[in-house]
Amino acid sequence: MSFGALAGWQAWLALLATAGLFSWLFFMKIRAPRVAVPSLLLWQRVLDEAREMTLWERIRKVVSWIVITLIGVMLVLAVMRPAPSVTAASGGRRLIILDSSWSMGAETSAGETRWERAIAEARALIQSSAGDEVAVATTADGLVEGPSTDAVLLEAALDRLAPSGGEDSDWPKLANISKVHFLTDGTVPRAMADLEATGADVVVQSVYEAAPNVAITAFEVYEPGDPTAQAEGYLELANYSAEPQQARLVVTRGTREVGDVQIDLAAGEAVRQVVALGTEGDARVRARITAPNNALAVDDEAVAWIARAEQLSVTVVTPEPGFLKVLFDSLPGMRVTYIAPGVYDRPRQGAEHVLVFDHWVPPTAPTKPALYVSPMVTPGTDWLGSSRDESKPVWATADRHAVLRGVDPATVMLERARSVDSDAWTPVARSATGVPLVSVQESTSTRGVMLGFGFLEAESNVALQPAFPVLVVNAIEWLGRPTLSGQLRPGVVAVDAALTRVMSADGGTLPITAFGEAQLVRFPRPGLYLAEGGGMRTTFAVNVGDPQVSNVNRTSLSEEAQAQSAAARANDPWWPWIVGLAFVLVLVEWWTWHRRITV
């Protein structure tokens, strides 16, 4: 027998303690009132001759004690959810792999989730593996515990686990495995070839049970360039059930509700919904869907971050703002301050998100992201590197960098270019002679963009070309609002190499793992996260938003595998029968007591 609520030894200990407690309570009855009698002579005769002559009177007290103890044991046993032991005779080392994909959080008709069902089966497997080495792994985390023969250790590891995605993670591997138990709902098809290649006997145990679900499968926010235009949220909602459902979608911006709509979803239908998010308000946007038949909770909520809701603060250090002032005055969502080089004071930095150094280089490197326009290196500012000039350079090559997105080099005519030779800078656009025209710097301590040309008429025609605002805004955005590219989902994600810190909404810091040149962060759950690095901060959203996850009505498991697992789980839970038995015992004890006082 195994127990769903406790480890085996804990359960047996609890049962033993219960039996002891009830026995103690039985014998520690309320003290009967003392009655003085002239003599016990006649009572002795009566008790010896009349009552104790009958078998029932001789055994009644023992029967009552046993019945009361059994009632207590039965009730505690029922709470511990006993189940028949899984007999998996094998011997040797076993690996229990729990499918930790999000779909395992789907609720079954019994009220438990697939994950809880898998955990219960894993416990049963551990309990039935007395003496064998067992290892526990999940598809998201790999090997979690073991191999070990210590059931307590293994079950404690099970207690720590929860669904966390991992659909794309590698299979956990362990040497010298004789048997693998894969507890899965089969929603995410996995190739098991490499496991079978280890020579282990792989047993797939299904915890699948079809369940209706309603989900937000996509959520994006469109931020228009025009500050007077409303931001819009684009949502995709899906009903993965065999019945039509009426769902309610609530969208909030910060604490303000910006949308509350009832949506009729046909069976299997996916609809797109656009929600106006307003022109002003909090940067946090949250969408939540509710429906009557909704098995999975993790995909009911999606979040987004409207970056433009936060104004960028830019400080331009220039002897003469000129074209830059004209440009920045026409840009929404930016607060620009102009200061002369002589006023620049490095220790007073702090308020701005981005610094722009126009034809001037500070004596020491700034700590904030900075855009250098035609930097003029002087003996006191040579920390930036040595500069060299090129007359009438021709923009020849350009990388596909975010700074250059939308810039048409063909329209740019350069009179003079000033490049800085430094290993810290990476050229992303060069002249025909190889002189860097646009360089970027990206490290964990700083981030910068250097333009080798200025915007004066004597330097280039850039200020008069469409490339001018595009190039400057690209640079400012890249410096001030770096984003993590693509739609982020929970699980392991490769992040910007410049990131030094990633925090969750509750303030916890997520570990960043260096993997070669890349950095990997594991997002444990959907939500908003804050990243820091290179002197900048950015907030980004992580959503499940995946039809593959939300459609918990399908499985890749064969019907045979499902049937076998269902049969193993089959048997109705024992606890209702045990409670019933306890009730019968209560009646027996009542009868015993009734007999005692009336007969």
Added chain:
Amino acid sequence: MAIGFDSDFLKKLEYLHVVSKKAFAGQARAERLTPKRGRGLEFADYRQYSAGDDFRHIDWKAYRRLGRLLLRLFDEEQDLPIYLFIDASHSMAPAGQGPEKFEQALRLAAALCYIGLAHLDRVTIMPFDSTVREERTPGQGKGRIFRVFEMLEQLQVGGTTDMAEAFKNFAGRGRRAGLTVVISDFLDPKGFEKPLKMLQARGHDVYAVQMASEKDRDPGALGDVRFVDAESGEIRDVEVTPALARAYTAAWEKHTDELQTFCGRYNIGYIRADVERPVEEIVLQTFRQGRFVA
């Protein structure tokens, strides 16, 4: 506890006397016929005159008629030794039931004393538990009743019942045989048969007065109780069901029947004195019906 009777009751008691099935020799002249021939008023017999006999007792009419000297004999009238054994063990006044049984026993003893004193009998009060405590003899004459009251009021319950040991102790003192009244509940773990037979074997005319109370007879369905033996302190946890209570009552009745049957078989007077009944009723009705007093 104050023992006292009203004057009417005392008056009624004066007309009664204790009936003894046997005649016992007394110590002083009184009103009881004795087996001895003496100077009483009651003619008993003749015998031949022999030298030295009192001339005053020669029946001269018989001499004239028969020509022989015959001496008239008369029954001697003396006092009757009455021994009142009063059970003063703890069973007569259990802590939970109160002293009613013991007090009733003392009142009955006082009434019997008064009857005896009124007829100049020699009454001896002997409280006992496992032995006879200090025996008390108030003297003769009904004026001594107040001394009897005083003696009885001083008695306290204590000890365990052991009639055999107590009566053996009494027998060892070499007393004259007489009327012996045992006032007790007769709940003696060692039994009542042997001690009563012992008294009778010593020539006493024995009366057994059984004290009983309603609580003794019917404990009721008490449920779970812890019985404490008033004498030994022994404890017994019992669940007193209605059936068990009925069984107990039956056992008590059986015990009473055994006592009554035993007394009948050995010519011992038996009287049951329930606490709930007034002393007057017990003495004037029950004792008379039992031919204990007349």
